[in-house]
Amino acid sequence: MMKLILSNFLQRPTRTFVSIMAVALGVVLVLVSVGLCYGQLTDTAERTRRIGGDFLFQPSDASLLFALNSGTLPVRIKEVLEKVEGVEAATPILAKFLADRFHLVFGIDHESFEEVNSSLRFVDGALFTQPFEAVVDTVYSTSNQVRVGDEIEILGHRFKVRGVFVQGTASRVMVPLATLQEINGTPEKATMFFIKGRQGVPEEQVYKRLRDRFKHYKITRTADLQEIMASSTPVFRQFVAAVVFLSVVISFLVILLAMYSTITERTREIGILKSLGASRSYIVQLILKESVLICAAGVTVGFILNYLALQLILANFPTMPVSITLFWKVAAAVLGIGGGVMGALYPALKAAGQDPVKALGYE
Amino acid sequence: MNNRIELAQRKDAVVVENLQMVYRVGKVDVPALRGVEITVKQGEFVAVMGPSGCGKSTLLHLLGGLLRPTSGRIFVDGIEISAVNDTERTRIRREKIGFVFQRFNLLPTLNARDNIELARRIHGNGYRNGSGLAVDEVLRLLRLEDKMRHKPAELSGGEQQRLSIARAVINKPALLLADEPTGSLDSDNSLLVLQMLQELNIRYGQTIIMITHDLEAASTASRIVEMRDGRILNRVQNLVYAREQGLF
Ligand SMILES: Nc1ncnc2c1ncn2[C@@H]1O[C@H](COP(=O)(O)OP(=O)(O)O)[C@@H](O)[C@H]1O
Numbered sequence: 001m002m003k004l005i006l007s008n009f010l011q012r013p014t015r016t017f018v019s020i021m022a023v024a025l026g027v028v029l030v031l032v033s034v035g036l037c038y039g040q041l042t043d044t045a046e047r048t049r050r051i052g053g054d055f056l057f058q059p060s061d062a063s064l065l066f067a068l069n070s071g072t073l074p075v076r077i078k079e080v081l082e083k084v085e086g087v088e089a090a091t092p093i094l095a096k097f098l099a100d101r102f103h104l105v106f107g108i109d110h111e112s113f114e115e116v117n118s119s120l121r122f123v124d125g126a127l128f129t130q131p132f133e134a135v136v137d138t139v140y141s142t143s144n145q146v147r148v149g150d151e152i153e154i155l156g157h158r159f160k161v162r163g164v165f166v167q168g169t170a171s172r173v174m175v176p177l178a179t180l181q182e183i184n185g186t187p188e189k190a191t192m193f194f195i196k197g198r199q200g201v202p203e204e205q206v207y208k209r210l211r212d213r214f215k216h217y218k219i220t221r222t223a224d225l226q227e228i229m230a231s232s233t234p235v236f237r238q239f240v241a242a243v244v245f246l247s248v249v250i251s252f253l254v255i256l257l258a259m260y261s262t263i264t265e266r267t268r269e270i271g272i273l274k275s276l277g278a279s280r281s282y283i284v285q286l287i288l289k290e291s292v293l294i295c296a297a298g299v300t301v302g303f304i305l306n307y308l309a310l311q312l313i314l315a316n317f318p319t320m321p322v323s324i325t326l327f328w329k330v331a332a333a334v335l336g337i338g339g340g341v342m343g344a345l346y347p348a349l350k351a352a353g354q355d356p357v358k359a360l361g362y363e
Numbered sequence: 364m365n366n367r368i369e370l371a372q373r374k375d376a377v378v379v380e381n382l383q384m385v386y387r388v389g390k391v392d393v394p395a396l397r398g399v400e401i402t403v404k405q406g407e408f409v410a411v412m413g414p415s416g417c418g419k420s421t422l423l424h425l426l427g428g429l430l431r432p433t434s435g436r437i438f439v440d441g442i443e444i445s446a447v448n449d450t451e452r453t454r455i456r457r458e459k460i461g462f463v464f465q466r467f468n469l470l471p472t473l474n475a476r477d478n479i480e481l482a483r484r485i486h487g488n489g490y491r492n493g494s495g496l497a498v499d500e501v502l503r504l505l506r507l508e509d510k511m512r513h514k515p516a517e518l519s520g521g522e523q524q525r526l527s528i529a530r531a532v533i534n535k536p537a538l539l540l541a542d543e544p545t546g547s548l549d550s551d552n553s554l555l556v557l558q559m560l561q562e563l564n565i566r567y568g569q570t571i572i573m574i575t576h577d578l579e580a581a582s583t584a585s586r587i588v589e590m591r592d593g594r595i596l597n598r599v600q601n602l603v604y605a606r607e608q609g610l611f
C-alpha cells in the first residue's frame with residue numbers, strides 16, 4: 001500500500017507539494033500566533049509576578065494588560081491599603097505603553113518599591129535618585145546598546161541611565177513615578193498597586209480583608225496572574241480559537257480538495273483495486289493514509305517554517321517574548337493531521353462506495 | 364470418450380442456475396441476462412462467444428462478484444456468491460477470482476513487479492502471503508522476467524496483457540475470468556497471450572472462462588459456448604451455430 005501511495009505522490013508532485021505547504025501554513029499560523037500571544041502573556045505575567053508582593057490592586061474595570069490602562073488610582077490609597085491588617089507594604093506603579101518600541105515603561109516609587117520587591121538585581125549601577133534618571137534591564141541594554149551613563153529618550157524626554165538590572169522583573173525600562181506622572185499628565189495617579197502581605201499572616205486572610213474593604217476594586221493574587229490574564233485578556237481566547245479554527249479549516253479544505261480530485265482522477269485505479277478484491281476498508285485506509293502522510297509532512301514542514309519565522313522575528317525584535325508550550329506543539333500537529341483526516345473522510349468513503357464495474361470504465 | 368468421463372468426475376468450478384440480470388437505467392429496465400445456465404468443471408478452459416451486447420461481460424462480472432444478480436444462483440468453487448453480502452462477495456473475489464480485462468487495467472504508477480506484488484498484498488489482506496505462486500516464477504512463465512522494473516506505459520500491449528495475466532494468477536485463483544483479453548492486441552501478441560492462457564490451463568490446471576469475439580482465439584479453449592440475447596445456447600443450438608460458422 002505504501003508503494004502505491006508514494007508512487008501516487010511522485011506522479012502528482014505539484015499537488016502533493018502544494019497540499020503539504022498548505023497544511024504547513026496552518027501549522028505555522030497556530031504556532032507563531034499562539035507562540036507570540038502566549039509569549040507576551042507569560043512574559044508579562046512572570047515579570048509582573050516578580051515585582052514582588054502577593055496582590056495586585058487595580059480599578060474594577062482595569063485590564064491585566066497594563067498597556068490598556070491609564071493612571072486612574074489616586075496614590076493616596078497607599079496609606080489606606082497599608083492600614084489593612086496583614087498588609088506589610090504597598091507600592092504604586094504607573095504604566096505607560098511605548099507603542100513605537102512595543103514595551104512598557106513603569107513609573108515606580110523608589111522607596112516603597114524596594115519594600116515590596118526583592119528580585120531586582122543590578123548588573124551595573126543602581127536604582128535612580130534623580131527625576132530624569134532611568135534604569136533599564138539587560139535585554140534593553142543589549143539590544144539598544146545602552147550603558148550606565150548614556151542618555152535615552154522616553155516620551156520625548158531625555159533620561160540618564162542610572163542602572164542596568166537583570167531582566168525578568170517589571171518592565172524593560174523604569175523611571176521615577178513622579179516624573180512619569182508629570183509627563184503623562186496624571187499627577188498623583190497610578191495604574192496599580194502591588195501589595196505585600198505581612199510574614200506569618202495567611203494570604204487567604206489578607207485577601208479576604210482586602211476584598212471586604214475595597215469592594216469596588218480589582219484585587220488579583222499575583223500567583224494567579226498568568227491564568228487570569230489568559231482568560232480575561234480581551235479577545236485573547238477568541239483570537240486563539242479563531243486561529244485554531246482557521247488552521248483546521250485549511251487542513252480540512254486542502255485535503256478534501258486534493259483527495260477529491262485524486263479519487264476522481266483515479267476512478268479506474270479504484271476499480272482495479274476492487275476487481276483485485278480490495279475491501280471497502282482497504283480503500284478507505286488507502287485514501288486516509290495518503291492524507292495522513294501529506295498532513296504529517298505538512299506538520300513537519302510547518303515546524304521548520306515556524307522555527308525559521310521565529311528566528312526572523314527575534315532577529316528583528318529581540319525583546320519579543322515567545323512561548324510555545326508542548327501542549328501547543330502537540331495541538332498544532334493534531335489540528336493539522338486531524339483536519340486533514342476529516343477532509344479525507346468524505347472522498348475516502350465515496351471512493352470505497354464506487355461501483356467497480358463503472359469504475360473500470362464499462363458501459 | 365475417456366476424457367469426457369474423467370471430466371464428469373471432476374468437481375464443479377462454476378455452476379450457474381437460471382441467472383437473470385436486469386439493469387435499471389432511469390425508469391427503463393434493460394434485461395442483459397435472461398436465464399443463463401452453465402456448469403464449468405475444474406480445469407476447464409471455456410470460451411464464451413457471442414455478438415456485442417448479448418451479455419457476456421455482464422455474466423463475467425456476475426461470476427466474479429463485481430455485480431449482484433437480479434435473480435438466479437451462482438456457485439463458485441462450491442460457494443453461492445449470489446447469496447452473500449457485499450463484504451463477503453469482495454472476500455470471495457479476493458480469494459478465488461482472477462480478472463483479465465481487454466484494457467489491461469494495470470496500475471500506471473507501479474512497475475511490473477509491484478503491480479503483481481500489490482495483488483498479492485490485497486490477497487493477503489495487506490500482508491505478503493506465502494501461499495500463491497512466486498512472483499519470479501510467474502514472470503518467467505509469462506516471459507516478463509527482464510521487464511520487472513518497467514512501468515506499464517513502458518511495456519508493449521502484449522507485455523501489458525501478459526503482466527495482467529501474471530497478476531491474475533499470482534494468488535492461484537479458483538477461477539480466471541478474461542474479458543476479451545486479445546481484443547486490443549495484434550495477431551502476434553494475441554497468439555502469445557492465448558498460448559500462455561493455454562499453458563496455464565494445461566500445466567497448472569487453471570480453470571479459465573474467456574470471452575472473445577474471435578473464433579481463432581476461442582479455438583484455444585477446451586470448450587466453446589455461444590451466447591445470444593442473454594442466454595447460452597444449448598448443444599443443439601450450438602451445433603447449428605457451428606455449422607453456420609463453417610466449423611463442420
Ligand atoms: N451498467 C449498465 N447499465 C445499463 N445497461 C447495461 C449496463 N451494462 C451493460 N448493459 C446492457 O446490458 C446488455 C449486455 O451488455 P454486456 O454484458 O456488456 O454485453 P457484451 O459484453 O456481450 O457486449 C447490453 O444491452 C448493454 O447495453
Ligand SMILES: [Mg+2]
Nearest residue numbers: 419420421542
Ligand atoms: Mg463486453
